Amino acid sequence: SGGEKKRVNIGLELMARPAALFLDEPTSGLDSSSSLLVMKSLKQLSEVEGVTSCSVIHQPRKFIFDLYDSIILLGAGGRMVYHGKVDEVVTYFQSLGHELPPGESVADWIIDISSGRSVPNESLVTTSQKKSIMSASVVVEKAGDRKSMNVFDIATTEGGDADDAAKIRREFLYNHWTNNFQSMSPASKALYDPPEPSELPQAITKPSFLLQLWLQIKRLFLLTYRNLRSKLIETVLLFAAGAMIAAILGPIALPINAIPDVPYEVIISGRDCQITFLPLYYQSTVLTPANLNIMFAFCTALILTALVGITSARAVTEKRLEFFRESASGCSVNAYFLAINIYTFFEHAVQVTIAATLINWLWSGLSDNGSVYLNFLLLIWTTVPWACLIALIAPPSLAMLFVVFYNAFTCFVLTPGMLFVFKDFYDTSFFGVISAIFAPARFFVETFAVSDLKCLPAQTGFTIDRAIATDFPAEADMFTFMSLGVNDPNVTDYSCKGWYWNVLPAILAGLTVRCLGFGAINAFNRSVQGKKSLWHKLRWSKLSLVKFLLFWIAFSGLVAATAYATLRK
Numbered sequence: 001s002g003g004e005k006k007r008v009n010i011g012l013e014l015m016a017r018p019a020a021l022f023l024d025e026p027t028s029g030l031d032s033s034s035s036l037l038v039m040k041s042l043k044q045l046s047e048v049e050g051v052t053s054c055s056v057i058h059q060p061r062k063f064i065f066d067l068y069d070s071i072i073l074l075g076a077g078g079r080m081v082y083h084g085k086v087d088e089v090v091t092y093f094q095s096l097g098h099e100l101p102p103g104e105s106v107a108d109w110i111i112d113i114s115s116g117r118s119v120p121n122e123s124l125v126t127t128s129q130k131k132s133i134m135s136a137s138v139v140v141e142k143a144g145d146r147k148s149m150n151v152f153d154i155a156t157t158e159g160g161d162a163d164d165a166a167k168i169r170r171e172f173l174y175n176h177w178t179n180n181f182q183s184m185s186p187a188s189k190a191l192y193d194p195p196e197p198s199e200l201p202q203a204i205t206k207p208s209f210l211l212q213l214w215l216q217i218k219r220l221f222l223l224t225y226r227n228l229r230s231k232l233i234e235t236v237l238l239f240a241a242g243a244m245i246a247a248i249l250g251p252i253a254l255p256i257n258a259i260p261d262v263p264y265e266v267i268i269s270g271r272d273c274q275i276t277f278l279p280l281y282y283q284s285t286v287l288t289p290a291n292l293n294i295m296f297a298f299c300t301a302l303i304l305t306a307l308v309g310i311t312s313a314r315a316v317t318e319k320r321l322e323f324f325r326e327s328a329s330g331c332s333v334n335a336y337f338l339a340i341n342i343y344t345f346f347e348h349a350v351q352v353t354i355a356a357t358l359i360n361w362l363w364s365g366l367s368d369n370g371s372v373y374l375n376f377l378l379l380i381w382t383t384v385p386w387a388c389l390i391a392l393i394a395p396p397s398l399a400m401l402f403v404v405f406y407n408a409f410t411c412f413v414l415t416p417g418m419l420f421v422f423k424d425f426y427d428t429s430f431f432g433v434i435s436a437i438f439a440p441a442r443f444f445v446e447t448f449a450v451s452d453l454k455c456l457p458a459q460t461g462f463t464i465d466r467a468i469a470t471d472f473p474a475e476a477d478m479f480t481f482m483s484l485g486v487n488d489p490n491v492t493d494y495s496c497k498g499w500y501w502n503v504l505p506a507i508l509a510g511l512t513v514r515c516l517g518f519g520a521i522n523a524f525n526r527s528v529q530g531k532k533s534l535w536h537k538l539r540w541s542k543l544s545l546v547k548f549l550l551f552w553i554a555f556s557g558l559v560a561a562t563a564y565a566t567l568r569k
Contacts, residue, residue, distance in 0.1 A: 010038075021052065039067050068086045079170075096120055116165070293452055301411060306408065315347075348380045381506065382444075383440040422486075450479070462492065
């Protein structure tokens, strides 16, 4: 409802723990009941938490008006008509000859007075009060004559323009309030003076980093529990997407009736001929299934990175503004970002593990289930930090769109399997490192394909029994022909337990992007967090400069480590 939204907006501002709260028309657009509920919340905030609440409000109902302790009534041009206690405002204006009609709202009544439209009644004013009124007379110039008139003269003057009369009454109200203030006793006047300069209040003791991290994680899981139904729907979508791909592409099937068009005499005629013709001999039977394996891994990665990226980005954008308000009161942005990464990885790891079980069963994968689960978890490990990073720097309304575009772009351009082959990435070291860091699906596709192909018999050309094939040329195997796992010297060893060569670079790539995310959350949106610009901090704070340099050293080290792990042989 409207009242709930208003209270939520107020609650967002309270996360910065302000000593004073300024509100511009907090009841606008609300019905009288909701308006009263909002204002009672502010009243309770003042009484319980000691927060000073200042609000601009128009035509409040009686019960709302009575909640205020003090009121400032302004006339045209922002000039002061009254400033004082709410329970004294009726007495003040009655002393000026204004009568409160029975049943009339005090708020509406004083607004009419401040506009100059309310005509005072001289019979209601005592003799002593008249002296005060006469002292605030207004000089009026008419037909070249200057004449001093009091508010009662204006009220009884016939003819003339009503707007001019209202303007003169307003001027009288301004003059009278000035005179009234000047005639106050020193003790009363002191209440209007600004407080004496004082020392800044002591800083609030902040919870430790680990405690903030725990509280952030706890809150995220609590929100998940409250939205359990939507999380189940997300899991079903992942489940259905994987099942659809596996059902369309079907399980691996090696053609057993294919006859290679290579004479046997040529194959055994010498090493040079073997290097040339053995791959041609093998590819007639296994190349199509192997490419199908790569295509399946590519399609699976494309869909999973998109779905996981969307939900990860939403976890950031939904609470981003809320946390930025919290960070203004000293909450650690690093604890928040680390908590988001831990939570989103755990959440999607559970979802994808469930989906991977069905995918592997329908696909009839050859490698060990444990290696399949690990490969899917590493895909989540590299997908989540990019989604969180983009959600931090992109506009919240466009963050999920940017995440989907980024994952699709990197899948097609920086992941081998569709537009490029693995040879393109292994032949160019720079291209290979860029792909490793920026493409979440890079290692998933290769690991998925190699893990299954290593479980094929030696007759397929992917695995080699070194005890028997002692003179088999290393350049003639199918892994080399397809440029799969070429940096691993043991890639042709037969094993159904999976291929783990890419585990280290995938972990380092995920850490590198997370490090970049820590830098982004400290550099972007600082004004929303109530902080000075990064340039200002680096210029005036030596500690911030040291932290900045340490960050770049850590980030550069992770990039170098990822590059080494990707290119190592």
